[in-house]
Amino acid sequence: MADGPTINTIAERAGVSIASVSRVLNGLPTRQETVRKVMAAADELGYVRNAVARSLKSRRTHQVAFAMADVGNPAYLAMLREIQPVLKAAGYRLVLHSTDAVAADEIDVLHSLGERYVDGLIMSPLRVTEAHLRMLATARAPVVIIGSVPEGTRVDNVRADSRTGVRLAIDHLYALGRRRIAMINGPLDTVPGAARGAAYREALHDLGLPYDESLVQIGDFYRPEGARAVAALLDRVPDVDALMCANDLIALGALDVLRAAGKRVPEDVAVVGMDDTDLAAASWPSLTSVSLGSAERGKAAAELLLERLRGDAGEPRVVTVPPRLAVRASTAGPDYDRRQSGYDGEGSGK
Amino acid sequence: MADGPTINTIAERAGVSIASVSRVLNGLPTRQETVRKVMAAADELGYVRNAVARSLKSRRTHQVAFAMADVGNPAYLAMLREIQPVLKAAGYRLVLHSTDAVAADEIDVLHSLGERYVDGLIMSPLRVTEAHLRMLATARAPVVIIGSVPEGTRVDNVRADSRTGVRLAIDHLYALGRRRIAMINGPLDTVPGAARGAAYREALHDLGLPYDESLVQIGDFYRPEGARAVAALLDRVPDVDALMCANDLIALGALDVLRAAGKRVPEDVAVVGMDDTDLAAASWPSLTSVSLGSAERGKAAAELLLERLRGDAGEPRVVTVPPRLAVRASTAGPDYDRRQSGYDGEGSGK
DNA sequence: TTGTAGGCGTTATCAG
DNA sequence: CTGATAACGCCTACAA
Numbered sequence: 001m002a003d004g005p006t007i008n009t010i011a012e013r014a015g016v017s018i019a020s021v022s023r024v025l026n027g028l029p030t031r032q033e034t035v036r037k038v039m040a041a042a043d044e045l046g047y048v049r050n051a052v053a054r055s056l057k058s059r060r061t062h063q064v065a066f067a068m069a070d071v072g073n074p075a076y077l078a079m080l081r082e083i084q085p086v087l088k089a090a091g092y093r094l095v096l097h098s099t100d101a102v103a104a105d106e107i108d109v110l111h112s113l114g115e116r117y118v119d120g121l122i123m124s125p126l127r128v129t130e131a132h133l134r135m136l137a138t139a140r141a142p143v144v145i146i147g148s149v150p151e152g153t154r155v156d157n158v159r160a161d162s163r164t165g166v167r168l169a170i171d172h173l174y175a176l177g178r179r180r181i182a183m184i185n186g187p188l189d190t191v192p193g194a195a196r197g198a199a200y201r202e203a204l205h206d207l208g209l210p211y212d213e214s215l216v217q218i219g220d221f222y223r224p225e226g227a228r229a230v231a232a233l234l235d236r237v238p239d240v241d242a243l244m245c246a247n248d249l250i251a252l253g254a255l256d257v258l259r260a261a262g263k264r265v266p267e268d269v270a271v272v273g274m275d276d277t278d279l280a281a282a283s284w285p286s287l288t289s290v291s292l293g294s295a296e297r298g299k300a301a302a303e304l305l306l307e308r309l310r311g312d313a314g315e316p317r318v319v320t321v322p323p324r325l326a327v328r329a330s331t332a333g334p335d336y337d338r339r340q341s342g343y344d345g346e347g348s349g350k
Numbered sequence: 351m352a353d354g355p356t357i358n359t360i361a362e363r364a365g366v367s368i369a370s371v372s373r374v375l376n377g378l379p380t381r382q383e384t385v386r387k388v389m390a391a392a393d394e395l396g397y398v399r400n401a402v403a404r405s406l407k408s409r410r411t412h413q414v415a416f417a418m419a420d421v422g423n424p425a426y427l428a429m430l431r432e433i434q435p436v437l438k439a440a441g442y443r444l445v446l447h448s449t450d451a452v453a454a455d456e457i458d459v460l461h462s463l464g465e466r467y468v469d470g471l472i473m474s475p476l477r478v479t480e481a482h483l484r485m486l487a488t489a490r491a492p493v494v495i496i497g498s499v500p501e502g503t504r505v506d507n508v509r510a511d512s513r514t515g516v517r518l519a520i521d522h523l524y525a526l527g528r529r530r531i532a533m534i535n536g537p538l539d540t541v542p543g544a545a546r547g548a549a550y551r552e553a554l555h556d557l558g559l560p561y562d563e564s565l566v567q568i569g570d571f572y573r574p575e576g577a578r579a580v581a582a583l584l585d586r587v588p589d590v591d592a593l594m595c596a597n598d599l600i601a602l603g604a605l606d607v608l609r610a611a612g613k614r615v616p617e618d619v620a621v622v623g624m625d626d627t628d629l630a631a632a633s634w635p636s637l638t639s640v641s642l643g644s645a646e647r648g649k650a651a652a653e654l655l656l657e658r659l660r661g662d663a664g665e666p667r668v669v670t671v672p673p674r675l676a677v678r679a680s681t682a683g684p685d686y687d688r689r690q691s692g693y694d695g696e697g698s699g700k
Numbered sequence: 701t702t703g704t705a706g707g708c709g710t711t712a713t714c715a716g
Numbered sequence: 717c718t719g720a721t722a723a724c725g726c727c728t729a730c731a732a
Contacts, residue, residue: 048464
């Protein structure tokens with residue numbers, strides 16, 4: 001763990017100036033002989049360029065951060081899988097931050113932007129506080145937010161359309177004849193919680209269904225909390241016939257509880273999740289879920305950020321990704337599953 | 351996104367020298383009046399310390415990296431949840447790298463150590479190549495490896511005891527009367543794959559069971575690959591009565607396939623996973639799994655790293671965390687589950 | 701083509 | 717207590 005060699009060490013060893021070393025290392029035109037000597041010396045010494053020093057001078061780190069609210073949520077992983085290659089191809093290293101939806105940690109990440117440790121940031125905050133907005137307004141490097149921000153916030157922004165998403169799901173449940181459709185939501189002070197809650201109410205209204213307080217249960221966006229919320233709901237409203245869950249983790253928790261309670265899915269209770277994560281397709285029964293385009297949003301965010309990093313000034317941009325309903329067994333029944341399983345010889349139809 | 355103020359800007363504004371500014375900012379003894387002026391100026395200007403410059407001088411970044419082979423595997427998340435707070439409490443910011451078990455990416459992370467962007471690294475490589483070992487030998491900052499490394503590698507190392515772990519599982523299956531116990535493993539050129547494969551063979555031998563090639567199926571450490579492997583095995587050996595899966599994701603894939611094939615778990619086939627992740631307890635039927643102490647390993651790794659960061663020289667240390675078998679329904683049956691379940695109980699209409 | 705020198709923003713050592 | 721000033725390791729005019 002000895003102190004590493006610097007360009008000075010190499011210069012001495014090779015008998016040239018540090019400027020020549022730097023040139024060779026950066027591939028600038030240099031005499032062959034010099035190149036050879038420098039390379040040889042660098043090799044022998046096991047030289048690794050000190051990126052900190054280089055960044056101080058160049059004002060670029062070639063690093064970009066992605067701050068995830070919940071590393072355990074596959075929706076973020078789907079984003080990550082799109083973001084990573086885009087940035088990598090452009091020569092950036094991606095560093096991840098796990099904020100666990102803690103506002104203070106998110107602010108800290110935003111703060112670290114000012115510290116110049118990364119050239120840009122993609123972040124997906126669950127809550128957007130005044131502090132967030134202040135930091136964003138004064139950010140000294142490009143930021144892209146995945147998720148909605150208040151009107152007028154001057155920041156690039158890739159959003160899902162949960163309103164349409166929820167509507168797709170509710171309409172689907174309605175078409176299946178469900179009339180006692182409950183909503184299992186996350187905290188209402190989060191961006192998605194608020195949006196999805198409002199969308200639920202609106203969708204019911206447009207279908208002429210009454211909005212019934214007792215059909216709404218607030219928990220949190222994790223599986224155990226989702227399970228608890230559903231258990232509470234079942235206690236209160238035993239004859240509920242459909243659950244609109246604010247994300248897939250909640251929906252998985254719902255399936256756990258329904259199974260334990262002896263309810264059949266979807267015969268007794270239909271279940272819809274949101275985000276259409278890998279887990280939705282893999283669950284049993286497979287889970288109908290509203291895709292909010294996690295992958296597309298990740299990709300769009302990475303591309304927006306890259307444009308800024310390339311020096312694009314210009315007005316903040318808002319990209320909205322359309323939702324899509326992935327129908328599976330938890331609403332359409334096991335037959336549906338069988339039809340999808342790869343053997344379907346019926347072929348045409350759609 | 352204007353260029354940020356530096357201590358020079360502040361010094362001018364406050365009418366003092368940059369040295370004084372630095373002192374105030376670092377809380378060194380300074381006259382009250384000076385402190386006031388500096389703080390005021392810094393505040394007004396929205397000063398944020400340039401961490402790159404600071405690091406160049408101080409040779410510390412206060413950042414630590416954790417390179418995860420598979421962000422989607424909850425076993426790594428369990429480590430992360432332990433690592434994060436330990437490091438944070440010691441004043442380090444944790445940055446995550448997702449290497450997807452690609453050796454080149456892992457080498458790149460190791461390389462970035464030399465670039466001085468982080469003060470230390472925790473990493474959990476699936477494969478340990480010559481290149482890894484070379485980089486480790488010349489690493490210029492502390493590294494802790496989670497997972498086994500070849501004897502004699504001079505690096506701090508927190509390992510699981512998969513050998514004992516596999517034995518616990520096989521003994522358990524044997525005690526339940528299973529005799530045709532298959533092994534669904536990941537690639538044999540990975541550290542865990544090799545260890546678990548060998549341990550399986552050994553455990554069978556010690557029980558006096560024959561080692562049957564056709565009972566071993568190699569796939570990969572992910573759910574879909576696990577499912578495929580199990581499907582292939584079922585084709586070949588329809589009367590298998592137990593599956594020892596090399597991790598929980600494989601085991602979940604196994605449950606998927608067994609269900610689709612109409613096999614009852616555990617009546618027809620018992621299933622054991624490894625890592626005892628959240629998913630094991632949450633699956634249906636709940637999954638018996640060998641805990642390899644992911645959380646404990648994460649914590650130990652973080653603590654070892656901290657000691658090194660505090661300047662501990664001394665010999666490389668090896669910590670081994672003992673395994674533990676978590677018995678659940680996938681081997682012990684639904685009765686077991688009912689006894690354990692938190693969701694059921696009286697009351698909801700069953 | 702090569703070398704000298706200045707500067708990136710901080711910290712830290714010395715005199716005042 | 718404070719202010720010059722010299723590093724930290726690298727890049728890059730500018731000169732030679």
